[in-house]
Amino acid sequence: MSTTLLRLEPHDGAARDVTIDRAIVAGWTGRDQATVDHHVAELAELGIAPPSETPLYYRVAAAMATGATVIEVVGDGTSGEVEPVLIDDGDHLWLGLGSDHTDRELEAHSIALSKQICHKPIARAVWSYDEVRDHLDALELRAWIRSAPEEDWVLYQEGTLADIRPLPELITGSPAAKGAGRLEPGAAMMCGTVPALGGVRPARFFRMELRDPVLGRSIEHAYETLTLPIIA
Template identity: 55%
Template sequence: MQMNFNVGGAALNIELTHLVIAGWTGRDAVAITHHIEELAALGVAPPSDTPLYYRVSASLLTSAPHVEVVGGNSSGEVEPMIVQLGNRRFLGLGSDHTDRALEAHSVALSKQVCAKPCAAELWAWDEVANDLERISLESWIEEDGEWVLYQQGTLASIRPLAELIVGAGLDSLATDGCAAMMCGTFGAKGGVRPATRFRMRMIDTLLGREIAHEYTAITLPEVA
């Protein structure tokens, strides 16, 4: 899957060969329980272990402003994203857009059926690796014509990204190409719910910069 990113003003063109969605990555056991309960309210069974690493098609990753979904039961989740190209590593911003109705049947299948939107900008890993927990992420959804804050948190509430890299075997996956991983999310304010418009950003307060992305999910008819 050909992807075009920007790193510090320079183009980075990659052929993505592997995509991993890390789930249940909260560092706080109470927060994990809260997220499990959020999804249980939608009929989603609890995970067999935490964290879990779901492999999905690399072709799902996209920086397009529009994605297509079947039915009206999907929504995004803001997540830090790691891109690994050989021994070069980058931090980016993504959304684990998920079909909530299918999630109640199979989390693994729900991860596979929706595109995974991401911002086209990346930060070099060595610029952030020593102080990752300062990085914050936020998301908004559009409800009744208004943007509503949906998620908010810092990387301090997610398991150390170095731990997730090892758990997913990202270095090994990147030996034959380029691998990317979305690294988990935060609880939703007001509960997980469908939304067709999603806005997200990642903020580095120390260096005074941010990455942002917005997309719309176009609903295709659900034909039985």
């Protein structure tokens, strides 16, 4: 079993190192089932097999969770997805921000493999889940992309957690659920994304934000994707 060490920086507490030994990506988590069904039909036309159920929980190697600002990929057909992330360290349940970076070319062969092959960048900053649980739907997700450092950022995704199934529901359905609205200690779970504006497309640079308009604060993270040569 792989593990990874994430450095978490709570909004109002001391930084802590958390060993992640179970990483999960919750997919097909749109709250509007009609929209989810439509997306499933679109993918089927592209030859991508539909999920066996929705939502669906994909297991990825814990070592793929990373706080790095640079990740390496194979091929130029990968792209990020801004997502809320839940991390349970055994003492607290934290809400953070991450990107379910995915290999879009491999996705046509296997959605699970397309997720498992890419690192999952996660912001260090986190909030106590208890501090936001009464206004989760108000939290805002945004992402921007650009292909070169000199280019302007382009808004790529925008929505709120109201577009995603309620996080308590995703926690209960998770294979890492512990009960009482918690995950198993050492578990990290990405909880779904919002639509891409203008369609899904790759970009070298990805920037994301989770904003809390009620408490007036934000979590931000950015990373660069480097494509490995096929032959050294």
